[in-house]
Amino acid sequence: MISLATTTCRICGSEAVRPHCTMPTLNPNNADPVGFLQCDECETIFDPAAGSFDYVDEAHDLDAVWPAFQYYFEVLAGVNILAKLVHLAQSIVPPKQDRSPRSFMDIGGGTGITCEIANRLGWKSVNFEPCPAGYFGERMLDIKVVHEYLGKGMLPEHSFDAIVASEVIEHVPEPDEFLSLIANYLSVDGVAILTTPNSAPALHKSIGETDLDETYCPGIHVNLFSARSLEQVLRRNGFADVRIITAEGTTGQKRLFALACRREGLLPLDARTLVDKDVIDKMCVDHLRWVLDTREQSDRRDSWYRGACFRLFEYYVNKGMFEEAEPYRELIDAHLLERGLTNDVVPLIQAANFFEFMRQVPAYLGKYCYFRGIYELNFRHDAANARAYFHTAHHICAIQESVTSCPGQFSLLARFHEGLALLSGGQQEEALDVFEELEKKSPQL
Numbered sequence: 001m002i003s004l005a006t007t008t009c010r011i012c013g014s015e016a017v018r019p020h021c022t023m024p025t026l027n028p029n030n031a032d033p034v035g036f037l038q039c040d041e042c043e044t045i046f047d048p049a050a051g052s053f054d055y056v057d058e059a060h061d062l063d064a065v066w067p068a069f070q071y072y073f074e075v076l077a078g079v080n081i082l083a084k085l086v087h088l089a090q091s092i093v094p095p096k097q098d099r100s101p102r103s104f105m106d107i108g109g110g111t112g113i114t115c116e117i118a119n120r121l122g123w124k125s126v127n128f129e130p131c132p133a134g135y136f137g138e139r140m141l142d143i144k145v146v147h148e149y150l151g152k153g154m155l156p157e158h159s160f161d162a163i164v165a166s167e168v169i170e171h172v173p174e175p176d177e178f179l180s181l182i183a184n185y186l187s188v189d190g191v192a193i194l195t196t197p198n199s200a201p202a203l204h205k206s207i208g209e210t211d212l213d214e215t216y217c218p219g220i221h222v223n224l225f226s227a228r229s230l231e232q233v234l235r236r237n238g239f240a241d242v243r244i245i246t247a248e249g250t251t252g253q254k255r256l257f258a259l260a261c262r263r264e265g266l267l268p269l270d271a272r273t274l275v276d277k278d279v280i281d282k283m284c285v286d287h288l289r290w291v292l293d294t295r296e297q298s299d300r301r302d303s304w305y306r307g308a309c310f311r312l313f314e315y316y317v318n319k320g321m322f323e324e325a326e327p328y329r330e331l332i333d334a335h336l337l338e339r340g341l342t343n344d345v346v347p348l349i350q351a352a353n354f355f356e357f358m359r360q361v362p363a364y365l366g367k368y369c370y371f372r373g374i375y376e377l378n379f380r381h382d383a384a385n386a387r388a389y390f391h392t393a394h395h396i397c398a399i400q401e402s403v404t405s406c407p408g409q410f411s412l413l414a415r416f417h418e419g420l421a422l423l424s425g426g427q428q429e430e431a432l433d434v435f436e437e438l439e440k441k442s443p444q445l
């Protein structure tokens with residue numbers, strides 16, 4: 001029997017629904033392939049079966065998966081995008097007249113770095129996170145975590161000035177219920193900030209987005225909204241004012257950012273004016289420095305401390321501000337030395353799996369060697385040293401890419417820069433060999 005849900009759009013109710021694509025599922029609890037449908041009326045792509053992925057049950061033995069969270073804090077967490085969420089909240093919600101802290105809720109905030117950033121800026125925050133990530137965040141950060149799904153009657157109504165749900169609504173089978181819950185907890189002058197994959201690049205190949213893996217997530221993502229369908233579902237659940245902006249990916253259209261208020265007048269006509277890249281960068285740098293300072297004061301050198309140190313080095317090298325990168329290079333080098341990871345040891349490292357990799361090196365090592373190569377080449381003008389670092393970066397990143405579920409192109413990029421360093425050192429023939437090898441491996445590079 002075909003149920004109504006498979007023939008009408010879950011968001012707009014239109015019957016202009018047809019098959020979009022079928023993909024193998026990523027949901028370990030249900031082996032059936034996922035048949036995504038698309039609605040030609042509101043351009044939502046949805047999984048009509050809307051499986052039941054249990055986020056609470058994801059992992060029982062927290063210690064066994066701890067290295068995965070070390071990896072997250074040391075290198076993976078995109079602090080910039082988390083700072084952007086707080087920056088948006090700061091820009092929209094005015095400070096309280098009585099100077100009491102504004103209240104911030106993150107729904108499904110993972111480890112809760114967003115809450116840490118908000119707290120530092122004077123907000124009072126809580127992270128609703130039923131996944132194991134919530135426990136790791138609690139171990140690593142000084143934040144309040146509720147290890148449950150957000151439900152009705154858990155907190156006073158209309159008591160939050162900003163509610164963030166980043167990459168959450170695409171997992172929710174009943175988005176109306178979810179959004180009316182958010183509206184119910186949001187203060188009258190508050191803002192809800194949502195991010196979610198944009199269906200447009202998946203529907204319109206002409207957009208040319210090459211980075212669609214995270215968009216589909218078959219068996220785990222239930223609804224891929226369009227700007228129109230996200231606005232529609234927000235407006236009918238208590239949000240009178242809504243702005244949707246697109247960002248990220250190779251086209252700047254991979255993700256939707258929704259800003260939604262219960263009353264009109266808080267959001268500028270063009271919400272893009274709220275996104276100030278320089279302010280967000282500064283917020284990031286300030287936060288990472290704060291992580292370093294507070295941990296140094298309490299003599300705590302954990303993964304978040306190491307990760308903050310690496311991110312600051314990366315940031316300043318990227319900006320060409322090498323003098324500013326110097327203290328972080330010194331800290332990282334001291335740590336590597338402490339772990340016995342000298343320049344003659346690192347190139348010999350091998351690892352057959354992720355845990356073996358994490359036992360031996362900090363997660364940022366490959367990327368650090370890459371940025372260190374840039375530093376040697378452009379700041380120290382030492383082509384031989386730069387070449388050695390790029391060579392090591394290539395080796396470590398190649399291992400990392402083979403043992404993690406999120407492979408990248410860093411190993412090839414490092415090898416390419418090794419070629420540039422060789423050229424810079426006057427070794428044309430060796431450089432040519434490197435470029436020829438790369439052309440065979442990756443012609444697009």
Ligand SMILES: [Zn+2]
Pocket residue numbers: 009010011012013014039040041042043044229
């Ligand atoms: Zn629709």
